[in-house]
Amino acid sequence: MGLEEVKNLYVHFPFCRGKCTYCALHSRAGTSPAARAEYVQRLVKALGSLPAHGPFSTVYFGGGTPALCDLRPLFDALEPGPQCEFTVELHPLDATPDALKSLKAGGVNRISMGVQALDDATLADMRRGCTVAEAERAFRLVKTCFDNAGIDLITGYPPPKAGGRSWDDGFSRLWARLGTWGLRHCSVYSLILEDDSLLGRRLRNGTAKEYGLPADDEVMDRLAAISRFLKSLGLERYEISNYAAPGFECRHNLATWRGEDYIGLGEGAHGRIGRLRTRNWWGPGVEPPGAHPLPPECEEVSPEQDELERRIFSLRTRDGLDASGRPEWEPILGRFAAEGLLTPPRLNGRRPAYRLTERGAEVCDSILAELV
Numbered sequence: 001m002g003l004e005e006v007k008n009l010y011v012h013f014p015f016c017r018g019k020c021t022y023c024a025l026h027s028r029a030g031t032s033p034a035a036r037a038e039y040v041q042r043l044v045k046a047l048g049s050l051p052a053h054g055p056f057s058t059v060y061f062g063g064g065t066p067a068l069c070d071l072r073p074l075f076d077a078l079e080p081g082p083q084c085e086f087t088v089e090l091h092p093l094d095a096t097p098d099a100l101k102s103l104k105a106g107g108v109n110r111i112s113m114g115v116q117a118l119d120d121a122t123l124a125d126m127r128r129g130c131t132v133a134e135a136e137r138a139f140r141l142v143k144t145c146f147d148n149a150g151i152d153l154i155t156g157y158p159p160p161k162a163g164g165r166s167w168d169d170g171f172s173r174l175w176a177r178l179g180t181w182g183l184r185h186c187s188v189y190s191l192i193l194e195d196d197s198l199l200g201r202r203l204r205n206g207t208a209k210e211y212g213l214p215a216d217d218e219v220m221d222r223l224a225a226i227s228r229f230l231k232s233l234g235l236e237r238y239e240i241s242n243y244a245a246p247g248f249e250c251r252h253n254l255a256t257w258r259g260e261d262y263i264g265l266g267e268g269a270h271g272r273i274g275r276l277r278t279r280n281w282w283g284p285g286v287e288p289p290g291a292h293p294l295p296p297e298c299e300e301v302s303p304e305q306d307e308l309e310r311r312i313f314s315l316r317t318r319d320g321l322d323a324s325g326r327p328e329w330e331p332i333l334g335r336f337a338a339e340g341l342l343t344p345p346r347l348n349g350r351r352p353a354y355r356l357t358e359r360g361a362e363v364c365d366s367i368l369a370e371l372v
């Protein structure tokens with residue numbers, strides 16, 4: 001597929017107010033407005049370098065914290081059509097009436113807000129810079145402008161202090177608060193202890209005893225409870241970590257899991273264009289910023305690897321994994337089905353597909369690892 005035919009665009013913004021303790025994403029704090037404006041100008045140039053094509057079906061501004069930048073030059077350069085799903089990730093502190101008005105005017109129609117925790121002690125330990133009450137106020141304000149809005153949460157974060165509450169104490173009470181938010185979407189991620197994060201370093205440096213990291217089976221029980229709770233709000237699990245009201249599934253993420261191509265622009269962005277895999281890419285002929293810490297990458301994978309990558313991630317979704325033409329997968333998938341981690345193959349369209357069971361969803365990475 002040529003670049004001009006790619007219908008999905010991801011744009012990365014590597015700026016944050018501060019660094020959250022659990023985060024190892026490519027982002028930095030303490031940047032100046034001038035540096036952010038320069039970054040946006042470079043993105044405008046990157047967009048201008050793309051060959052002419054029809055409107056994008058999905059656009060996703062992620063980060064980092066996109067709203068730390070003045071996004072209007074990008075809105076002007078993009079001109080998203082009315083059918084485009086245009087998502088911007090927001091920090092609760094971004095949600096001011098003026099900012100929301102500007103996003104709306106720019107064509108944004110979907111908001112993903114990072115809330116991450118539902119108790120103040122955990123939010124403070126995470127260094128999120130806001131309280132639950134502030135996040136709730138922010139989300140309610142977002143909902144006055146954007147019906148299609150959801151939040152991200154992390155589960156399994158350790159209790160903030162030695163002898164503190166168990167990480168899931170008060171689960172029902174805390175999560176019950178969400179019942180009136182009007183969520184259309186909710187992403188729930190299990191904490192991944194990244195070596196490069198502040199939390200990872202703290203644990204490595206021997207202060208782990210101050211934390212009571214939950215055991216894996218505790219996390220699984222909690223995720224099962226979360227799944228039941230979100231279902232009671234009308235949000236169905238459509239991918240391992242994602243729940244949505246019917247019709248509010250994130251089209252951009254679904255497109256990438258289903259193997260569609262996507263252009264990734266900016267420092268931390270990944271992209272897939274035909275057999276090309278890109279990272280820190282700025283469009284044809286545009287140089288990445290000089291002082292960034294990531295090397296630009298553009299790698300061509302083999303046709304076999306390309307086919308494998310496009311197919312395999314659909315196991316994460318409700319679509320399930322189409323195993324046709326892959327006889328070597330059958331014994332592996334059959335074994336996982338016998339263990340109750342996959343459903344026996346059922347038709348998805350005209351092809352039989354294996355789907356994750358609730359238990360299987362918690363060990364998806366292990367299943368995928370056996371297939372590659």
Ligand code: SF4
Binds near residue numbers: 020024025027064
């Ligand atoms: S979690 Fe998000 S807001 Fe926090 S440092 Fe990472 S990218 Fe920035």
